[in-house]
Amino acid sequence: MxxxxxxxxxxxxxxxxxxxxxxxxxxxxxxxxxxxxYVGTQVSPTAEQMEELKRLFGIDKPLYVQYLDWIWRVMHxxxxxxxxxxxxxxxDILARLPVSAELAFLSLTFALLLGVPAGIxxxxxxxxxxxxxxxxxxxxxxxxxxxxxxxxIILFASRYLTVLRLASFVSITASLSENLxxxxxxxxxxxxxxxxxxxxxxxxSVLEVLGxxxxxxxxxxxxxxxxVIFKHALRNALTPVITVVGIYAGYLLxxxxxxxxxxALPGMGRLALYAIYQRDxxxxxxxxxxVTLAFVLINLLVDILYVLVDPRIRYD
Amino acid sequence: MKTAKSLAGVLIxxxxxxxxxxxxxxxxxARGGNLTIGVDQEAVGLDPNLVTAFSSVARVGLMYxxxxxxxxxxxxxxxxxxSWEIPDNLTYTFxxxxxxxxxxxxxxxSEDVKxxxxxxxxxxxxxxxxxxxxxxxxxxxxxxxxVTIRLKEPMASLLxxxxxxxxxxxxxxAVEKQGxxxxxxxxxxxxxxxxxxxxxxxxxxxxPNYFKPGEPYLDSVTFKVIxxxxxxxxxxxxxxxxxxxxSEGGIIVQARxxxxxxxxxxxxxxARTFGFNVTRAPFNDERVRQAVxxxxxxxxIIAAAEFGFGQPTGPVPASAKKWALPVSAFPSYERNIAxxxxxxxxxxxxxxxxxxxxxAASYEGGLPVAQVIQSQLKQIGVTANLEVVEWGAxxxxxxxxxxxxxxELRGGGADPDRFLYRMLHSTGSVNNFLFKxxxxxxxxxxxxxxxxxxxxxxxxxxxQKLIVEKAPVIFLYVGNENAAMQKYVKGFNVMPNGAxxxxxxTWLDK
Numbered sequence: 001m002x003x004x005x006x007x008x009x010x011x012x013x014x015x016x017x018x019x020x021x022x023x024x025x026x027x028x029x030x031x032x033x034x035x036x037x038y039v040g041t042q043v044s045p046t047a048e049q050m051e052e053l054k055r056l057f058g059i060d061k062p063l064y065v066q067y068l069d070w071i072w073r074v075m076h077x078x079x080x081x082x083x084x085x086x087x088x089x090x091x092d093i094l095a096r097l098p099v100s101a102e103l104a105f106l107s108l109t110f111a112l113l114l115g116v117p118a119g120i121x122x123x124x125x126x127x128x129x130x131x132x133x134x135x136x137x138x139x140x141x142x143x144x145x146x147x148x149x150x151x152x153i154i155l156f157a158s159r160y161l162t163v164l165r166l167a168s169f170v171s172i173t174a175s176l177s178e179n180l181x182x183x184x185x186x187x188x189x190x191x192x193x194x195x196x197x198x199x200x201x202x203x204x205s206v207l208e209v210l211g212x213x214x215x216x217x218x219x220x221x222x223x224x225x226x227x228v229i230f231k232h233a234l235r236n237a238l239t240p241v242i243t244v245v246g247i248y249a250g251y252l253l254x255x256x257x258x259x260x261x262x263x264a265l266p267g268m269g270r271l272a273l274y275a276i277y278q279r280d281x282x283x284x285x286x287x288x289x290x291v292t293l294a295f296v297l298i299n300l301l302v303d304i305l306y307v308l309v310d311p312r313i314r315y316d
Numbered sequence: 317m318k319t320a321k322s323l324a325g326v327l328i329x330x331x332x333x334x335x336x337x338x339x340x341x342x343x344x345x346a347r348g349g350n351l352t353i354g355v356d357q358e359a360v361g362l363d364p365n366l367v368t369a370f371s372s373v374a375r376v377g378l379m380y381x382x383x384x385x386x387x388x389x390x391x392x393x394x395x396x397x398x399s400w401e402i403p404d405n406l407t408y409t410f411x412x413x414x415x416x417x418x419x420x421x422x423x424x425x426s427e428d429v430k431x432x433x434x435x436x437x438x439x440x441x442x443x444x445x446x447x448x449x450x451x452x453x454x455x456x457x458x459x460x461x462x463v464t465i466r467l468k469e470p471m472a473s474l475l476x477x478x479x480x481x482x483x484x485x486x487x488x489x490a491v492e493k494q495g496x497x498x499x500x501x502x503x504x505x506x507x508x509x510x511x512x513x514x515x516x517x518x519x520x521x522x523x524p525n526y527f528k529p530g531e532p533y534l535d536s537v538t539f540k541v542i543x544x545x546x547x548x549x550x551x552x553x554x555x556x557x558x559x560x561x562x563s564e565g566g567i568i569v570q571a572r573x574x575x576x577x578x579x580x581x582x583x584x585x586x587a588r589t590f591g592f593n594v595t596r597a598p599f600n601d602e603r604v605r606q607a608v609x610x611x612x613x614x615x616x617i618i619a620a621a622e623f624g625f626g627q628p629t630g631p632v633p634a635s636a637k638k639w640a641l642p643v644s645a646f647p648s649y650e651r652n653i654a655x656x657x658x659x660x661x662x663x664x665x666x667x668x669x670x671x672x673x674x675x676a677a678s679y680e681g682g683l684p685v686a687q688v689i690q691s692q693l694k695q696i697g698v699t700a701n702l703e704v705v706e707w708g709a710x711x712x713x714x715x716x717x718x719x720x721x722x723x724e725l726r727g728g729g730a731d732p733d734r735f736l737y738r739m740l741h742s743t744g745s746v747n748n749f750l751f752k753x754x755x756x757x758x759x760x761x762x763x764x765x766x767x768x769x770x771x772x773x774x775x776x777x778x779x780q781k782l783i784v785e786k787a788p789v790i791f792l793y794v795g796n797e798n799a800a801m802q803k804y805v806k807g808f809n810v811m812p813n814g815a816x817x818x819x820x821x822t823w824l825d826k
Contacts, residue, residue, distance in 0.1 A: 032708030036715055039444060040368050045745075053442050084360045085514070086498045092514070151546050158550035167354070167542045167551040169516055264542035264551075266515035274358070274515075279708060 001307070004315035008300050015296060016289060020074070023288040024067050027281055034059065034083050034279040057083050059281070070285065080282035082275075089286040092271060097290075100267035102172060103190060103259065104252035106183055108245070110191035111198055116241070118195075119202025124229070126207065134199060141196025150189040150262040157185055167264040186263045190256070194248055201244050205237040212236075239310050246302030250295040345807060345823040350536045353816075354548045354560035358515050358541045363497040364484035365436050368444045370814065373481045375539065377815050378520060379419075380484035380503035383410055383429065383463075384475055385817065388582070388809045390636055390730040392475050396424065396485055396504065397463075405470040405767045412461040417525045418487045419501065419508045426457035431488035433465070445482035447745050448734070470765035472772060476731035481815070506532040506820035515541055526820075533807070533823035552577060552800050558824070559801030559808070563679055565623030571800040578803050581796040583627060583635035585728040585812045588617075588685060590673075591789035593717055595750045598671070603663040605787040609648045610656035611696045612689065618793050621684035626793040631736060631780045633728035633794050635812040638769075639776055646784045656696045668697025674719040675702060676710040682723035685792065689723070717748050728794070730813070732776045733764045740783060751788035 035053045039045055045053070054060040061069075073080060079089040122134045157164055165182040172179040209215065210233055218228045257269035268287060275283035306313045357371035364376040385395040397410040416424040433455045436443040451471040456464040465474070477483065490502040501509035504527070507520035518539040522532055540557060542548045545564040549571055551557040562568055571579050590612075592599035599605055614628040628649065632640045643649045660666060675686040683704055690700040700721070705713065713719055729735040738744045741760045742752040759779040766772045784791070799810045804826040809818040 030708060031706075032710075032712035036711050037708055038368055040711065045444075045447065049439055049442070049446065052439050056442050086361065086496070087514075095513075096515070151544075154547055154550045158553040162554045166554045166556045167544075167547045168352075168540055168556045171513075171516075261543045262547055264540065264544070264547055266513065266541075270515055270543070277707065278360070 001315060005300070005304070008303075012293070012296055016292060017071075019292045020071055020285065020289055021067070023285055024070070024281075025063075027276070027279065027284045028063070030279065032279060034281060037277075037279050038084070070282070074286075074289070079286040082283045083280050084278050084283075089282050092283065093268065093286055093290055096266060096268040096271045098172070099169070099265055100253060100256045100260070100269060102179075102183065103186055103256050103265065103267060104249065106187040107191035107194060108249060108252060110187050111194035112245070114191070115195035115198030116202050119199040120206055120234070122199065122203045123206035123210065135203075138196045138199045141192050142200070144193070146189055146193055147258045147262060149192065150186070150259060153185050153189050154262065161185075169263075169265050182263075182265075186259050186265060189263075190252075190259045194252070197248070198241065198244065201241055202237065205240050206233060209233045209237045235309065239306065242302060242305055242309060246299060246305075249302075250298045253294055253298075254291050345533050345821075346825065347533050347823070348535050349824040349826075350538060351534050351558045351805065351819070351822060351824065352538045352540060352556070353819075354540045354542045354551055354557040356541070356543050356545065356548060356561070356563065359518070359539075361498040362501055362509075363486075364481060364503075365432065365441065365443045365445065365486060366496060366498065367482070374814060374816050375518065375520075376484060376503075377481040377505075377817060378507045378537070378819060379501050379505040379509060380481070380486070381416075381505055382481065382484050383478045385479050386730060386811070386813065386815070388811050388818070390585075390638070390812060392479060395479075396429070400475075402767060405472070405765060406467045408465045408467075408474055410463045410465075412463065413527055414461055416504050416527045418490070418504055419523060420487070420490065421525075422487060422489060424485065424487070424504055425460050426463045427460075428488050429463045429485050430455045430457040431491070432483070432485045435486070435491065436483065443482070445477075445480065447738075448477045448480065448482070470767075471733065472764050472767055473729065473731040473733035473737075476729055476734050507537055510536070517541075528820070532820040534819070537819055549800060552802070555802065559799055559805055561814070562798045562800055565621075565625045565795075568625060568796075568798050568800070569623055571798075576803070577800050578805075579798065579800050580808070580810045581625065581798045582810045582812055583633075584795050584797045584814070585633050585635050585730065587629055587633045587726045587728050587794050588621075588626075588682060588792045589724050589726050589789050590685070590689060590792060591722050591724060591749050592787075593719055593722075593748075593750060594788050596720055598663070598665060598669055599720060601663045602786055603659045604665065604669075605790075606648060606785075607656040607659040607663070607696060608693065608698065609784075609787045609790050610652045610659070611693055611698070612790065612792070613651050613692060614643075614649065614793055616692065617685055617688045620688045621682070622793070622795050625798075626795040629791050629794045631740075631783045631791050632732045632776065633735070633812075635794050636728065636730045636732070638730075639732045639773065641777060641780050645777075645781065648784060648787070653695055660696060660698075668699065670699040670701065671720040672701040672703045673721040673723060674705065674710065674713055675723045676705055676707050678707050680725045681707060681710055682725060686723045714748060717750060732772075732779075733760070736760060736776075736779065736783070737764055740788065749788040751786070753782075753786055753788075756782055756786065 034057050035050060081088050118134045122131045125131050157166060164184055169182045170178040215228060215233055218232050256267050257273050260267040260269045272287045359372040359375050360369040361367045361372055362376060364380050367373055367376060381396045383395060383397040384392050387393050396412055396416060398413050400408060400410045402408055412426060418424060435441050436445050437449055437452060451467045451469050452465060453468045454466045458464060486497060487502050491497060494500055506523055506526045508523050510521040511519040519536060521536045542551060545562060545567045548560040548562055549567050552560050571577055592605055594600055618624060618626040627634050628643045630641050630643055630646055634640045673686045675681050675683050677683050686702050690702060693700050737760045738746045740747055740751055740756055742757050759775055763772050763775040797810050797812060797814050804824055806823050806825050808822040
């Protein structure tokens with residue numbers, strides 16, 4: 001097991017190097033460079049001024065020199081400074097990461113608390129009214145785009161839920177209760193879709209397990225219905241659900257952009273969005289590298305979780 | 317008896333009116349309190365001489381001062397300069413206010429003004445304002461409170477240039493110590509930077525040493541960045557914000573329906589334009605451009621793209637009232653399909669033609685405007701294909717002049733020299749239509765070198781008519797600058813250039 005984890009961690013190095021090259025080139029391939037975005041359309045500088053600006057932004061050297069220069073410093077923990085704000089990239093990212101992580105964590109918790117019981121209930125009472133209702137709600141939750149749901153929630157809250165904080169974020173370290181007041185609505189808007197996905201996965205997974213021979217055997221042995229479901233069925237039904245949660249957890253961290261925009265949360269999604277708009281190369285590169293790292297680590301965590309849930313899985 | 321009764325009634329009415337009247341006007345501004353204002357974009361850097369993003373410029377304008385500034389009628393008024401003289405059209409002498417203090421306590425002197433202008437003029441600084449100051453030869457500081465600017469060639473819009481927030485005066489000692497002021501604020505303005513968490517909030521507090529006695533009234537101003545227009549309005553409605561600057565017409569419609577809020581709107585200085593690369597066929601033929609101009613209906617465009625909030629404009633933004641001509645002065649503003657078709661036939665295109673319009677989905681990129689133009693041009697047999705690109709790609713194509721037609725939002729200046737010379741003189745720095753016309757050049761040069769208002773007005777009247785006739789770019793309309801606020805917010809004026817200067821006079825009546 002320890003060896004397996006070590007191996008996975010070593011695999012991280014080529015993955016991160018590969019991603020760093022791809023993102024470095026991709027962001028520079030997009031039409032429009034940082035100097036043009038900086039100058040905008042209201043001013044037309046002379047060629048000399050453009051050269052001077054390129055030098056100021058550090059993009060006057062050949063590409064491979066820029067890359068090696070950057071990656072060398074990243075290896076030493078220096079992600080450079082934002083071209084637009086002159087603030088250190090790493091500080092900016094670390095300041096935003098907790099907001100996105102909190103939103104992802106709350107939404108995931110919300111989705112698990114809502115989706116898993118609903119899925120189980122639906123499966124156990126297959127083809128009942130409860131099942132029909134939760135499936136309909138599930139389909140709706142899947143089909144509604146989160147930006148639209150978020151807008152509706154805001155419209156509603158601006159009239160009837162004025163105790164909550166709308167588009168005025170307070171950090172968790174400043175005040176937990178005020179922070180939660182600001183996070184309730186984004187959590188619902190973001191978590192509802194995921195709850196629907198989870199509910200459908202749990203339902204089909206539980207249904208599949210309930211049809212297995214060993215469940216029939218367990219029942220035939222005369223075990224109580226409760227024991228059959230909690231000890232035999234659910235534990236086996238959980239493995240595919242963990243896979244889904246793992247994939248979505250990575251996605252949640254990177255997919256908060258829309259919700260952060262609508263609810264004006266100062267998270268990493270927005271930081272990334274504006275960095276891309278403005279072609280702020282070091283910032284985009286830094287964010288992509290760190291999100292990649294987080295994504296890979298979360299996947300590793302999921303693989304380890306499998307072992308805990310299902311003793312049949314071993315990594316030797 | 318009856319008359320006495322009605323007389324008494326009138327008296328009571330007068331009494332009531334006078335009481336409520338005095339309540340409205342006579343109430344002295346109350347001091348104190350915090351005002352939270354929502355804006356849709358985060359500032360990008362804070363060095364007034366370096367920033368280009370409008371969001372940065374608006375905030376810098378509260379923390380620094382310029383030599384002169386605009387008021388909300390777009391007249392130049394004193395700011396750091398108490399008075400000035402223009403002995404000839406190459407020399408400008410400014411007398412500074414005495415005792416103005418930077419936020420760190422140091423006194424502002426002519427050395428700081430000279431340092432600021434020299435800093436902008438140095439290409440190594442990379443200031444976007446450098447091109448505004450191209451005709452400046454030399455800046456002198458003959459005494460502690462006197463600054464003289466000498467020009468190589470006349471530029472009548474120098475005062476207008478100096479009123480730009482990009483020319484805010486920075487302290488020499490702080491720049492020399494810090495390198496630049498992108499992250500620290502050492503200004504002379506009504507507010508000081510207290511706390512800044514990017515993409516969340518920026519808190520400014522009252523500058524107790526501000527040179528206008530008693531101002532600002534507010535203890536603090538807090539900026540909140542809320543990118544979504546809908547969320548901005550929702551936050552005002554739920555009183556999470558005291559006011560918000562709103563740009564989308566549809567949201568303004570909703571805000572105006574809300575009786576609990578007050579909405580202030582003024583015509584903007586930014587002009588919506590539809591321009592051509594006049595070196596590319598078929599728009600190298602001025603008859604084709606005129607035909608397109610005749611096929612457009614500006615009111616329809618305003619109704620569809622701006623929810624009716626805007627007014628048609630000529631080459632000088634309609635909001636710059638001192639210089640703008642009424643649109644009735646331009647014959648081609650009356651839609652005339654028959655004449656347009658005739659012009660196309662004369663140009664050898666009796667069956668119309670197809671071309672593409674470059675636009676972007678952002679507000680500046682004007683996609684809805686391009687859509688209306690597309691449908692209006694169908695009536696003269698012209699097929700417009702829309703090329704909707706991402707903003708970065710749009711700027712890239714703009715810089716390379718790589719388009720046939722383009723929808724733009726042109727940041728207007730209150731002085732026609734500043735706006736038109738750069739855009740339409742054959743050597744203009746943002747003449748990306750590649751338009752060259754000797755007569756237009758001559759008029760723009762005349763308007764630049766004359767100082768007297770009457771002479772200049774005549775020159776620009778002629779220039780505007782000629783530009784509309786040659787149609788290298790079709791001036792469509794100016795939109796509105798809007799603010800939605802709580803009723804207790806008093807003393808704030810929305811400015812045509814979107815500046816927030818009036819926050820220094822704003823107070824809370826609650």
